[in-house]
Amino acid sequence: MARARRLELAEALALGPGWRHACYALLHAPDPGILFGRLPLRYAILMQMRFDGRLGFPGGFVDSQDSSLEVGLNRGLLELLGEAAAAFRVERPDYRSSHAGSGPRVVAHFYAKSLTLEQLLAVEASATGAKDHGLEVLGLVRVPLYTLHDGVGGLPIFLENCFIGAAREQLLDTLQDLGVVEAGAFSGLQIPVRLRQPSVDSGNLR
Amino acid sequence: MSTAAVPELKQISRVEAMRLGPGWSHSCHAMLYAANPGQLFGRIPMRFSVLMQMRFDGLLGFPGGFVDRRFWSLEDGLNRVLGLGLGCLRLTEADYLSSHLTEGPHVLGLVRVPLYTQKDRVGGFPNFLSNAFVSTAKCQLLFALKVLNMMPEEKLVEALAAATEKQKKALEKLLPASS
Numbered sequence: 001m002a003r004a005r006r007l008e009l010a011e012a013l014a015l016g017p018g019w020r021h022a023c024y025a026l027l028h029a030p031d032p033g034i035l036f037g038r039l040p041l042r043y044a045i046l047m048q049m050r051f052d053g054r055l056g057f058p059g060g061f062v063d064s065q066d067s068s069l070e071v072g073l074n075r076g077l078l079e080l081l082g083e084a085a086a087a088f089r090v091e092r093p094d095y096r097s098s099h100a101g102s103g104p105r106v107v108a109h110f111y112a113k114s115l116t117l118e119q120l121l122a123v124e125a126s127a128t129g130a131k132d133h134g135l136e137v138l139g140l141v142r143v144p145l146y147t148l149h150d151g152v153g154g155l156p157i158f159l160e161n162c163f164i165g166a167a168r169e170q171l172l173d174t175l176q177d178l179g180v181v182e183a184g185a186f187s188g189l190q191i192p193v194r195l196r197q198p199s200v201d202s203g204n205l206r
Numbered sequence: 207m208s209t210a211a212v213p214e215l216k217q218i219s220r221v222e223a224m225r226l227g228p229g230w231s232h233s234c235h236a237m238l239y240a241a242n243p244g245q246l247f248g249r250i251p252m253r254f255s256v257l258m259q260m261r262f263d264g265l266l267g268f269p270g271g272f273v274d275r276r277f278w279s280l281e282d283g284l285n286r287v288l289g290l291g292l293g294c295l296r297l298t299e300a301d302y303l304s305s306h307l308t309e310g311p312h313v314l315g316l317v318r319v320p321l322y323t324q325k326d327r328v329g330g331f332p333n334f335l336s337n338a339f340v341s342t343a344k345c346q347l348l349f350a351l352k353v354l355n356m357m358p359e360e361k362l363v364e365a366l367a368a369a370t371e372k373q374k375k376a377l378e379k380l381l382p383a384s385s
Binding site for chain 1 (some may be wrong): 256317318333337
């Protein structure tokens with residue numbers, strides 16, 4: 001499969017009418033929980049098992065009725081995640097990157113949205129009632145941000161799963177900004193991901 | 207891994223398993239499934255909804271967990287553990303399928319297993335199989351689908367071959383070229 005090519009937003013928006021636009025969002029919330037009494041969860045970050053057996057982010061295609069990318073994205077989130085997605089809106093400041101190449105003449109725009117843990121839990125709770133549950137979405141999963149004693153279980157193993165398009169890179173890019181992984185920690189399969197120790201400041205996205 | 211047949215773990219009978227000494231831990235897992243008459247995109251039959259879960263360690267597995275046999279029968283222990291997450295369910299000995307010997311809690315999410323294969327021969331079940339699984343769960347899934355006649359063995363072998371091929375290609379891209 002051809003590697004996804006990164007584009008500037010302006011370049012992406014200037015693409016002709018033959019191109020389709022899709023938007024995806026990484027929803028995250030600080031999570032004070034601790035696993036096994038010693039592994040800080042740090043953040044709850046949502047991904048989904050897609051109909052095609054790959055992991056990706058919720059979202060979907062923007063259609064001609066949508067007045068902006070974000071209108072399409074929020075509509076897609078409602079269809080995929082259900083009613084709880086109506087409690088927040090993903091906006092242009094949440095935009096992070098665009099990639100072309102995961103489908104013919106398709107450009108995918110990636111956003112990351114900070115939620116409260118309550119909002120994120122509500123999304124998880126209502127997801128099975130969403131219109132697309134069991135169809136386009138086979139289930140929501142959280143991303144494990146810790147590494148187990150064996151140095152492999154947790155985030156490194158999770159990254160060995162099957163991802164759509166640039167989703168793995170988009171995830172790691174966001175984790176870097178959240179201060180969870182070190183820059184350049186990942187360059188391919190089966191390479192150990194170096195995690196940064198959690199500090200007092202939970203980190204903010206630019 | 208030979209792909210001539212569906213790989214299987216060392217299976218033991220339930221009777222043998224129950225005779226194992228106190229040094230052995232028992233974990234019970236369940237594949238919960240239901241007939242699903244729906245169609246994806248209005249044209250791809252889904253046939254069944256099969257539940258798996260993303261475990262705390264980033265691997266896919268079946269819901270369930272350790273059962274302390276000093277206090278619970280296998281089924282009571284399993285129902286208890288499933289009840290903690292799923293509620294209102296009762297499995298009985300009639301639902302028992304198999305026991306396996308294997309080496310060694312916090313669920314990140316439940317996912318359904320796509321049983322169809324898309325036109326590109328990779329989307330759906332083959333891609334799903336190329337995710338990271340607890341080895342027992344992958345074998346149990348393939349075994350259950352075969353034994354419950356949910357998928358003919360040729361289709362299982364085909365999907366497994368496509369998944370293994372994909373993983374091999376990804377590995378080749380990653381490792382330095384050798385002559």
